[in-house]
Amino acid sequence: MKNKPENPSQSSRRGFIKESALALAGFYIVPRHVLGGPGYIAPSDKLRVASIGVGGMGYSDVSGVFKSGKADIVALCDVDDTRAARARKDHEKAAYYKDFRIMLEKEEKNIDAVTVSTPDHMHAVQAMMAMKMGKHVYVQKPMSHDIYEARMLTEAAEKYKVVTQMGNQGSSGDGVRQMIEWYNAGLIGEANKVWSWTNRPVWPQGIPWPSTPITPPADLDWDLWLGTAPYKDYVGNLVPFNWRGWWDYGTGALGDMACHIMEPPFRVLGLGYPTSAECSVGSVYVGEFQRGYFPDSCPPSSHITLRFDRPGKEELEFHWMDGGIQPTRPEELAPNEIMGDGGNGVIIEGTKGKMMCSTYGANPQLLPTSRTKEVNVPQTEYRVPGGDRGHYSNWVEACIAGHGSDEFKKLSSPFSIAGPLTESVLMGNLAIRSYDYRVPRPGADNQFDYPGRNIKLVWDGPNMKITNFEPANQFVKRTYREGYSF
Known part of the structure; x- marks a missing residue:
């Protein structure tokens, strides 16, 4: 049976509905940085992570974040090529740097978050540089070497509206x-x-x-x-x-x-x-x-x-x-x-x-x-979920959801x-x-x-x-x- 030709009034009405729907879609589908502000990541995306210090405990941190299933390791940084070798092998597509300052400057548009797993005296400067760029941070314990640094990092996390977590995994247990x-x-x-x-x-x-x-x-x-x-x-x-x-x-x-x-x-x-x-x-x-x-x-x-x-x-x-x-x-x-x-x-x-x-x-x-x-x-x-083994996922989920979200409120060790x-x-x-x-x-x-x-x-x-x-x-x-x- 052949379809009857539409009369002009039906065609105009359907065209109006179609155009209205497109207009509404255009209104709601907006860039993620507009929707959620600095540091926001659309729920459909994976967290793009750069890692500073990737040997020893740093390797565990990189692996833990990656195994959450919702993060990609896109850049690695370490001052020791030998200790970095295992992480570089696991993440062959990740860019590699020795100076964290150069990495953050060059990769700023390619990353959403940073892990810091270096000796204590470097935690604060590395985390602060990342936060000032609007990047979420995961920092090994203690989060700083000095009292002053701890206070400044705590204030910066709120100022820049980023998602933070210290690496004391027992807090998720x-x-x-x-x-x-x-x-x-x-x-x-x-x-x-x-x-x-x-x-x-x-x-x-x-x-x-x-x-x-x-x-x-x-x-x-x-x-x-x-x-x-x-x-x-x-x-x-x-x-x-x-x-x-x-x-x-x-x-x-x-x-x-x-x-x-x-x-x-x-x-x-x-x-x-x-x-x-x-x-x-x-x-x-x-x-x-x-x-x-x-x-x-x-x-x-x-x-x-x-x-x-x-x-x-x-x-x-x-x-x-x-x-x-x-x-x-x-x-x-x-x-x-x-x-x-x-x-x-x-x-x-x-x-x-x-x-x-x-x-x-x-x-x-x-x-x-x-x-x-x-x-x-x-x-x-x-x-x-997963107790102390879920400490990394606890942070990754909060980063994806954004500062102030329900997932953010579930963080175990924010700054x-x-x-x-x-x-x-x-x-x-x-x-x-x-x-x-x-x-x-x-x-x-x-x-x-x-x-x-x-x-x-x-x-x-x-x-x-x-x-x-x-x-x-x-x-x-x-x-x-x-x-x-x-």
Whole structure:
């Protein structure tokens, strides 16, 4: 049967509807940068990622982001060609650079996000440059080397409306969420004391800087590796791991582990800036009864005490111990039960009881541990799919959805949370460095006083300033080497 010819009125009406539909489509289909603003990525797109530092933990970060299934690695950067080789093989189409500044400038239009997995002293300058370009960032822990850097990164994340995440993957685990639910249910009452500890360092600390420089490996750009730090000749036993024990580059046992271990009680108790810090450190002896003084190196062990004011509540006392120092074993723990995971852990003491966990907030337990199976509280906290293994996807999904989205609100460790946590961690290092600050003793040859000892440093968090010992403030912020800015 032949179709009847349309009458003019039907044709005009259908043409109007068709034209209207096209007009509406033209109105709604707009460029992604217009729709979502800076940093917005259309849901149908994959996240285009550039990675700075792609050996060691950097390789794990690149792989974790890629395995989310929603990201493409389009550029790689590393100062060490040998350590970068595995990532370059996995992502053969990715452009490769040695200088992050050149990479970000050349790839600015080709990338949406950046991962930063370099030594601690480079985190802030690399993340800040990316954020100023409107790029989302994932930064390994600690998110900065200095307190000032942590504050500036936190403020920049909000200013530039980018999606951020620190690489403390335990914050995406179920353990910390379980502890929040237990605490909010009142199972241990009001917390008044926290104990946290680690068996780190497992690298040299409390040692003199090597006296004999050597030639850097041919595949390592030593000048770029130094980056913001003062220039020094290359020495052995530093790269790729033992830099952690030197203040110019690393942040010691605190920087390595506290973002994993202090994070659960920090989140459970909703802590902000500490109000004071004090410490003691382990001694290193050189010769008979002589304490070595090595101010360039982190100490072999330390005990930090931070205090936090909480409006309407008792002041919280927060202890950190490293180098194998541990708190007194709780009487609620049976003789054959492991405290934490043996070498690391957390105990939160409350007015009605205690709870404990391992590194990353894993294996949360009420004490005595028999209570753990006896209680059942409602699940109120969001669980990240895959737990700590979903930490990368947690960030990738939020980057794709954009700043302020529902996925953004599900982030485990955005800078709004990671920033104050990092500042508290680094406050411990400020106390350590103040403890070892020395001045010549008047009228005595080769004798010194240590005015930063036997003192509780009072911290003005909003203004980032120690109010009762001015020399301590030199450790709030570093001066960068020429060629690097923040």
